[in-house]
Amino acid sequence: MATSELSLLRLIQFSDSALPIGGAAHSFGLESLAAEGRLTVEDLPAFLEDYLQEAGCLEAVFCRLAHGCWPKQSNEGPDGPAGPDGFDGPIEEGAGPDRLAQWLHLNRQLSAFRCSRESREASATLGRRFLRLAASTMESPALATTLERSIEEGVDVHLCTAFGRVGAFLGLDPTPVAICYLHQSLAGLISACQRLLPLGQNRASRLLWDLKPSIVSTVERSLALSLEDVSCFLPALDVASMSHPTLATRLFVS
Amino acid sequence: MHGRLSLCFERPQNGSSAALRFLVQEPPWRVVRAFPTEAGASLIHLNNISGGILGGDRLELQIELSAGVAAQITSTGATRIYRSRPGQGAAVCSTTISLGKNSLLEFLPDALIPYAGSSFEQHTSIDLAPGATLFWWEVVAPGRAAAGEVFRYRGLRLQSEICAQGLPFAMEHFHLEPGQRPLDSPARLAGDRYLTTFFICKVGPPAGEWRGLEQELAEIAARLTRPGEIRWGASALARHGIIVRGLSRESRWTWPGLYEFWRAAKWRLLGQQAVLPRKVY
Numbered sequence: 001m002a003t004s005e006l007s008l009l010r011l012i013q014f015s016d017s018a019l020p021i022g023g024a025a026h027s028f029g030l031e032s033l034a035a036e037g038r039l040t041v042e043d044l045p046a047f048l049e050d051y052l053q054e055a056g057c058l059e060a061v062f063c064r065l066a067h068g069c070w071p072k073q074s075n076e077g078p079d080g081p082a083g084p085d086g087f088d089g090p091i092e093e094g095a096g097p098d099r100l101a102q103w104l105h106l107n108r109q110l111s112a113f114r115c116s117r118e119s120r121e122a123s124a125t126l127g128r129r130f131l132r133l134a135a136s137t138m139e140s141p142a143l144a145t146t147l148e149r150s151i152e153e154g155v156d157v158h159l160c161t162a163f164g165r166v167g168a169f170l171g172l173d174p175t176p177v178a179i180c181y182l183h184q185s186l187a188g189l190i191s192a193c194q195r196l197l198p199l200g201q202n203r204a205s206r207l208l209w210d211l212k213p214s215i216v217s218t219v220e221r222s223l224a225l226s227l228e229d230v231s232c233f234l235p236a237l238d239v240a241s242m243s244h245p246t247l248a249t250r251l252f253v254s
Numbered sequence: 255m256h257g258r259l260s261l262c263f264e265r266p267q268n269g270s271s272a273a274l275r276f277l278v279q280e281p282p283w284r285v286v287r288a289f290p291t292e293a294g295a296s297l298i299h300l301n302n303i304s305g306g307i308l309g310g311d312r313l314e315l316q317i318e319l320s321a322g323v324a325a326q327i328t329s330t331g332a333t334r335i336y337r338s339r340p341g342q343g344a345a346v347c348s349t350t351i352s353l354g355k356n357s358l359l360e361f362l363p364d365a366l367i368p369y370a371g372s373s374f375e376q377h378t379s380i381d382l383a384p385g386a387t388l389f390w391w392e393v394v395a396p397g398r399a400a401a402g403e404v405f406r407y408r409g410l411r412l413q414s415e416i417c418a419q420g421l422p423f424a425m426e427h428f429h430l431e432p433g434q435r436p437l438d439s440p441a442r443l444a445g446d447r448y449l450t451t452f453f454i455c456k457v458g459p460p461a462g463e464w465r466g467l468e469q470e471l472a473e474i475a476a477r478l479t480r481p482g483e484i485r486w487g488a489s490a491l492a493r494h495g496i497i498v499r500g501l502s503r504e505s506r507w508t509w510p511g512l513y514e515f516w517r518a519a520k521w522r523l524l525g526q527q528a529v530l531p532r533k534v535y
Binding site for chain 1: 411415416421422423424425426427428429430435439440441442443444446449468472473475476479481485486487488489490491492497499500501
């Protein structure tokens with residue numbers, strides 16, 4: 001099997017909604033919207049399309065920029081030239097621009113974009129666990145170093161930037177990495193909706209199926225955007241996420 | 255029209271309220287003078303003598319507060335964004351604010367009203383030194399709602415970045431194009447019309463203090479929320495502050511709520527009363 005196919009298979013496993021990082025515990029504000037009767041099953045197709053246009057595009061840009069901190073010639077990855085540990089290459093700190101510093105700054109910026117504390121903390125919790133799991137599964141000192149430095153510097157690691165980091169480590173192009181990220185992100189939201197709304201398995205599956213062209217077009221659109229150009233306007237979801245801690249009964253952490 | 259206003263609030267020699275120094279003042283900007291407030295701050299009214307922002311305008315606003323000074327800035331009325339002529343680019347307003355150590359800025363403008371056919375970009379960049387405090391609210395109207403003109407502007411791009419010594423802790427990039435992306439979506443405005451944002455920031459207090467203030471403001475938000483009329487939320491930012499967000503059908507619900515959040519936050523952070531800028535309401 002070619003390296004790229006193997007890498008893609010590995011990415012598919014990391015994109016599984018059943019990945020043990022705790023994704024099922026978060027609704028990112030959907031629970032409040034459902035509790036207030038502001039989100040129904042009938043609303044979901046348009047709601048998720050809008051979510052993709054705004055938050056999806058923002059996160060796709062961050063995922064791609066995070067991926068771009070580690071160009072392919074950085075010679076790392078599970079099947080790349082062996083580093084001192086015989087598995088992957090060390091991060092070349094100090095050689096040229098500090099990739100890790102750039103990547104950490106992206107995470108800081110994304111934290112600044114996420115105004116709702118619960119949703120921000122959810123993204124950071126999942127990002128940290130994802131990176132830890134990837135480092136452990138691939139026995140990668142490079143990924144472990146990425147995580148350790150973020151902890152040392154007190155920077156939250158977000159899931160989309162962790163995805164970009166791992167995608168680059170696997171030697172994959174940024175487009176499939178961002179597509180897989182958005183797909184698992186929507187799968188997680190739809191799964192949350194199945195517990196919040198009368199949404200059956202078949203309809204949920206069809207919903208995700210129908211959103212695939214929009215996922216691809218969102219990532220294509222994001223390729224032309226810089227951080228300066230990108231926008232995200234979801235104030236109703238922000239307010240819902242902000243009011244989540246005051247809900248009387250909660251199924252989800254966020 | 256291209257106009258620039260550059261102001262500096264400086265620490266006075268005699269211990270009175272901050273002295274205002276005009277570095278640049280070009281039309282359509284106009285600030286007459288600074289008024290001392292009872293709390294020892296300097297109050298100024300930002301005036302646009304052309305009556306609003308016209309298509310193709312390029313406006314710049316620079317404000318600097320020296321260490322330890324307090325200033326309150328408001329507008330003389332709503333900021334009206336007029337229709338752009340065909341082929342005319344978006345009007346642009348760029349604001350840069352620098353807050354010195356232990357300074358206090360209360361930036362409390364009236365609403366932004368984008369008229370039908372208007373196109374506007376607003377870029378705001380604020381940097382806080384250690385101990386500096388910022389209260390900044392912004393209310394965005396859907397248009398001339400009383401005349402039935404709602405969401406008929408061409409485009410509204412609002413970009414804000416608030417930093418502490420260069421490191422961003424609050425960023426917003428909104429791009430509203432009612433003709434392209436419907437704003438009544440459940441994820442966007444969900445049927446509401448007015449968008450309110452209030453940043454409450456101070457460089458210094460630890461995360462635990464912000465969580466305490468978040469809880470206090472969230473209780474106020476829950477109390478002031480009236481289904482079908484107005485919804486409020488409050489949340490701690492990544493660092494150094496709180497954001498309060500409001501969505502409402504009409505603007506009359508917004509201002510009393512903003513005042514209540516401001517009063518509670520200012521008392522908790524500074525132990526001072528919040529006093530509205532002196533003008534006709």
